[in-house]
Amino acid sequence: MMENAIAWILIFPLFGSVACAILGMGNKKICYPIAVLSMAGSLWAGIEALRQVIASEEHTISYIFGGWTLDQYPRGVGIEFYADILGILITLVVLGVGLIVAIYSKLPVQEETPGKEPLFYTLFLLQITGLAGICLTGDAFNLYVLIEVAALTGYGLIAMGSNRAAAATFNYVMLGTIGASLYLLGVGYIYIKTGTLNMIGIQQAIEANGLADSATMQVAFVLVGIGILIKMAFFPFHAWLPNAYCNAPTTTSCLLAPLVTKVMIYVMIRMVLSVFGVEFSFESTMWVDVMPWLVVVAILCAAVMALAQREIKRMLAYLIVAEVGYMVGGIWIYNYYGFIGSIFHIISDACMTLCLFLGAGLILRKAKTTKFDGLRGLFGKMPLTMTGFFIGGFSIIGLPPTCGFFSKWYLITGGMVSQRWEYMVVLMFSTMVMVVLFFRLIERIHLAVTESGENLGHGHGDLGLNAEQTRFDEGPLSMLIPLLVSATIVIVVGIYNQDVVSLIEIFLSDYNLPRGTGH
The missing domain is CATH 1.20.58 (Methane Monooxygenase Hydroxylase; Chain G, domain 1)
Structure with a gap:
């Protein structure tokens, strides 16, 4: 079983989805434990695959489905799944996020999609199967198939939402x-x-x-x-x-x-x-000349649009668009450090975005809104939730020792050695926008200031909040613990950033990337 670790990464969520669809018809409550156990098994297989990749002489492992072998047939015959250090690192990010969200999902799924638990968890596990498969496939057409598996399940998962979904x-x-x-x-x-x-x-x-x-x-x-x-x-x-x-x-x-x-x-x-x-x-x-300028426009526009938002999830959505620009820019400045920053930022951004959206989910559950002016007093009521949420926010700003600081550092270093000053300037500008956004949130939540600037307090040390508004009232543990775990991961990945960078450097050592000006 150990030598088939790549296959087990996909088998656990795939068969878990089938189990949810079949067994869930008789007992909806069984879907949640199936999803959690499937994700735990898949993550275990992913960790074993990483161990095998690191131990391998070429830092790669390959698995061909259907009994085909490279000894008997040329490469390209049969369905090959191929893991190098980059592929398995991103796979572990997918599986780790999937497990944390699966644990978190128990109450939100019951309350927001009542009666649809089998369908939801079936699509949830198929989504993980598609995303993990994208990271591991060695075939360009199978990549298309897996992208569509992830997309189609994503459409279904989104459509279960509000009336506007x-x-x-x-x-x-x-x-x-x-x-x-x-x-x-x-x-x-x-x-x-x-x-x-x-x-x-x-x-x-x-x-x-x-x-x-x-x-x-x-x-x-x-x-x-x-x-x-x-x-x-x-x-x-x-x-x-x-x-x-x-x-x-x-x-x-x-x-x-x-x-x-x-x-x-x-x-x-x-x-x-x-x-x-x-x-x-x-x-x-000509992309190496064109893309950095498109990246500048993308980051600038996304940051400005995020600045105009007055609702947490929509603000975070535009920050994701800006972060996409960061990572695409790291690729197209064509520099060794840019690639390190881009790959590291994939990992960092997944961790801190997870942290922020888990926090937003808890805020929505308790405050019944995610609009800025509906959040006053939450630091008093939900100190652990808001601490976890803002750890993600400080990482997206780029404060040490969070992981966001170190990935941004490599991106800025890549822009500097490639002499892409426009990329560096827009990175710094968008960072300042993020500082404004999150400290504006802190002002609204902690100081109880409204959007119009009115302070709801009545004097020094008085926030104008009654006893009911300041009563300690955290969310359920099934949602709070995943948030705190994700916040811890944001810090741990930052502290052990050099270990992550060392793995990325092993992957990049196979490519002759310039360490100075890339063009």
Whole structure:
């Protein structure tokens, strides 16, 4: 069983989803423990796979489904799942977030989607199967299939939300379908020129046949790239994201917000490094000159839109769009440190976004609103919840020792050595916007100041809150403990940042990335 760790990563949630669908018809309460146990088993398999990857001489492991073997058949025959350090790290992020959200989900799912627990947990586990599969697949077409598995289950999970969720889901379906179609069309062009869909085989074919100057491959690169940008909600393709995450059920937004965009950024890194190759991606296309400027516009616009929000989840949604710009910029400044920062920020952003959305879910449960002016007095009523929430907020700002500080440090270092001053300036600007946003929240919540600036207190040390408003009233432990665990992870990943960076450096050592000016 140990040697099949990659397969077990997918088997646990896949069969868990089937169990929820079948057994849940007779007993809805059984779905929650099935989901938690499935995620725990999958995370165990992921940790074992990481151990195998690190112990491997080439720092990779491969598993081919259906009895095919590389000894008998060439690579590309059969369904291959392939794990290197990058793939397994992002897989562990997916599985870790999935387990924490599964534990958190018990009460929100019962209260927000009553009677639909079997359907919800079936889609929940299929979503994890799709996202983990995206990180591990070694085939460009199977990647499309798994992207669509994740997308279709995401549509269903979002549609279970508020009355506005249907319209938000429709927008998501439209843009998601366009992105997936462009990606699939690009894969078709790749197959025409290379004769293979295996990711390693594609890069080998490009190098062996001198396809760097091929117009067909250039078109394929653009189609695949735009398709991925739409899927990751890169500005201006972000229109589906704010409404989808704000109108989705609490558990859905807690699962999708930390993972979907980050996994698609992983796909972009995989494509430019492992599929098309460094030389083709950065030296044979014009994207290395164009993308950093598009990133500047994306971060600037997203930060300004976040500044205009007066509701927590919508503000966080626009911050996700800005963070997508951070990570895409780290890739396209074409620099060793930029790649370290981008990969590290995938991990950091998943952790701190999870923390923030778990906190927002608890706030919504207790305050019945997430609008700024409806949150006064929450520090007195929910000190643990607000501490966990603001640890995520301080990480997204980039305060040490949280993980957000160290990933931003590498991104800024990459911009500096690549002399991309415009990228550095917009990073600093958006950071200042985030400082304003979160300290404005602290002012509203702790000092009980309204949006108009009116202080509800009546004197020094008096916040104008009655005994009922200041009574200690935390959320249920099944929701509070996952929030505090996620907040702890944000700090622990920051403290042990060098261990994470060391693993990323092992992965990047296979690629000849410049450490100075990238172009």
